[in-house]
Amino acid sequence: MIRTGQQYLDGIRDDREIWIDGERVKDATKHPAFAPIINIRARMYDMQHEEKHQDTLTYLNGNERNSMFMKPPTTQQDWWDKWRGVDNVMKDIGGVVTRVGDETIGEMWSLFDGRDVLNEIDPRFAENIDNHIKAVLNDDIFHVSANTDPKGDRSRRPQDQDPDMMVHVVKETDAGIILRGAKYETAAAYADQAFLKPTVANWTDDKLSDYAVGCIVKMNAKGVKHICRSSFAGRGSVEDYPLGNRFDEVDTLMVLDDVLIPWEDVFFYRHTKAATYIRSTLHRYSAFPYVLRILYVADMLIGAALWNVKQTGLDQHQGVREKLADLVCYREGINAHLVASIAQAEKSPGGLLMPNQSLLYAGRVHACSNLAQMMHIARELCGGQICVTPNVAQFRNADTSGWLNKFYSLNDNWQAEDRRKLLAFARDLLNSDYAGHRLTFVQFAQAPHFNHLNAVYHSFDFSGPLDFVRKAAGLSEQVAGGR
Ligand SMILES: Cc1cc2nc3c(=O)[nH]c(=O)nc-3n(C[C@H](O)[C@H](O)[C@H](O)COP(=O)(O)OP(=O)(O)OC[C@H]3O[C@@H](n4cnc5c(N)ncnc54)[C@H](O)[C@@H]3O)c2cc1C
Incomplete structure (x- = not known):
């Protein structure tokens, strides 16, 4: 089934414990910090029911209509369809949001791929994986991702400090396991559920651990x-901060204060081999939508910079065009990795179709690690006016509007109001607190840079370059099998 926006809203109107700015939130759907992003999520649910969008956002699964985003991918067309769906949503909402479900469901498919491995390690939980994959599809669940603990002092084992620095099992009961600890999670306060698993960890040679838990x-x-954390919505007017006021995805420190997890919701428990396996395959699908979001960020950078130089007439300069071309190379680099990862998609161990891993992970490094530099090129092209322009209230004030209209009107095509709007948009995209937050999100939310490089290292087939150089340099045959 596919849910409506109203069903989603009703589903999160419960007695969940949410705190923000020192206040207990009674109903997140009505709270100014959460309402804008919750309304976007609700809009996505409603779009699935609209004739105009139904074919791109849903598909017929037997007699049931399900979300295209939640469909386990088995063909290249599935990936093109998902891309088309994301494109539809981003254009409809007029901005970029990441944690809206489609990019976290992939973690469940990785779990599905690992079913046989997990089954071998501990057969008690394999059925739970199947049931939850079905439930996400059937119940159109808004899923988020819980990986990262506060961790504390990394030079000490979790057992040798406050043990809650990493999520762990404190007790087993007939009903399930009891969890303690905390995780950082974007969008958790307005989601239905999270797939919780250990963060990147060094398990040394422990075979069993209370910290190895997935559920x-x-x-x-x-x-x-x-x-x-405090929201960006409400910091300044929507006219002055059009992105932060509409698209902020509030992050949560999700504390688990002795939470009962029923046995039917447990995927692995105590076996460090299972935890290591899950971590190593976690992003094999979800990296795709994560990188795809950055393609839209790149388009916003190009659009903001190009509109600006069109307004000011600077687009005629060769030097300016070269900077725009640098932005385009960045954008097309992301595009190329995504397209190629579908074109050379690979069969997964569970029989699904995963994007070509080496190309996808290399694309993630390209998109994430170059974003700061690209933002700076766009900022430079926009010029200093993005940070010195007075706010909308000054443009509307009778005593100052005359001056601002005079100095912000450029020619017959570009009047002050459009100039003000573009500068406000560019400021929120490049310079604001929200802009810095989004940059940090891209650098960390799907693990930090070293982890992205590790994924590239483990997915690239080094035998090609090794063989090429062995032959080109005339190395002996016997080195082929050596270290
Ligand atoms: C905006 C935002 C949203 C987030 N959303 C989510 C979410 O939805 N779900 C979720 O689970 N997590 C989320 N996170 C958390 C994110 O996954 C973590 O920030 C990330 O895993 C890094 O952990 P850390 O912040 O504790 O950094 P640390 O572990 O303290 O690492 C800091 C730096 O130390 C270095 N470093 C650390 N360990 C190593 C190593 N082994 N090898 C080499 N260098 C190393 C690296 O330079 C690294 O960047 C989010 C984070 C941000 C900033």
Whole structure:
């Protein structure tokens, strides 16, 4: 089934414990910090029911209509369809949001791929994986990702400090396991559930650990506390900060204060081999939508910079065009990795079709690690006016509007209001607190840079370059099998 926006809103109106700015939130759907992003998520649910969007956002699964985003991919067309769906959504909402479900569901497909491995390690939980994959599809669940713990002092084992620095099992009962700890999670406060698993960790030679646990956590479960960072919505007017006011995806420190996880929601428990396996395959699907989002960010950079130089007439300069071309190379680099990862997609161990791993992970490094530099090129092209322009209230004030209209009107095509709007957009994209936050999100939200490089190292087939150089340099045959 596919849910409506109203069904989603009703689903998160429960007694979940949410805190923000020192205040307990009674109903997130009505709270100014959360309402804008929740309305976008609700809009996505509603779009699935609209004739205009139904074919791009849903598909017929037997007699049931399901979300295109939640469809386990088995063909290249599935990936093109998902891309088309994302394109539809981003154009409809007029901005970029990341944690809206489609880019976290891939973690569940990785789990599905690992079913046989997990089954071998501990057969108790294999059925739970199948059931949850079905439930996400059937119930159109908004899923988020819980990987990262506060971790504390990394030079010490979790057991040798406050043990809650990493999520762990404190007790087993007939009903399930009891979890303690905390995770950083974007969008958790307004999601249905999270797939929780250990963060990147060094398990040394321990075979069993209370910290090796993977499960579903319901966001309204007793003992789950959402302690949120301040929102960017409401900081200044929407006219002055058009992105932060509409698209901020509030992050949560999700505290697990002795939370009961029923056995049917447990995927692996105690076996460090299972935890290591899951971590190593976690992003094999979800990296695709993560990188795809950055393609839209790149388009915003190009659009903001080009409109600006069109307004000011600077687009005629060769030097300016070269900077725009640098932005285009960045954008097309992302595009090329995504397209190629579909064109050379690979069969997964579970029989699904995963984007070509080496190309996808290399594309993630390209998109994430170059973003700061690209933002700076766009900032430079926009010029200093993005940070010195007075706010909308000054443009509307009778005593100052005359001056501002005079100095912000450029020619017959470009009057002050459009100039003000573009500068406000560019400021929120490149210079604001929200802009810095989004840059940090891209650098960290799907693990930090070293982890992205590690994924490239493990997915690239080094035998090609090794063989090429062995032959070109005339190395002996026997080195082929050596270290
Ligand atoms: C905006 C935002 C949203 C987020 N959303 C989510 C979410 O939805 N779900 C989720 O689970 N997590 C989320 N995270 C958390 C994110 O996954 C972590 O920030 C990330 O895993 C890094 O962990 P850390 O912040 O504790 O950094 P640290 O572990 O302290 O690492 C800091 C730096 O130390 C270096 N470093 C650390 N360990 C190593 C190593 N082994 N080898 C080499 N260098 C190393 C690297 O330079 C690294 O960048 C989010 C983070 C941000 C900033």
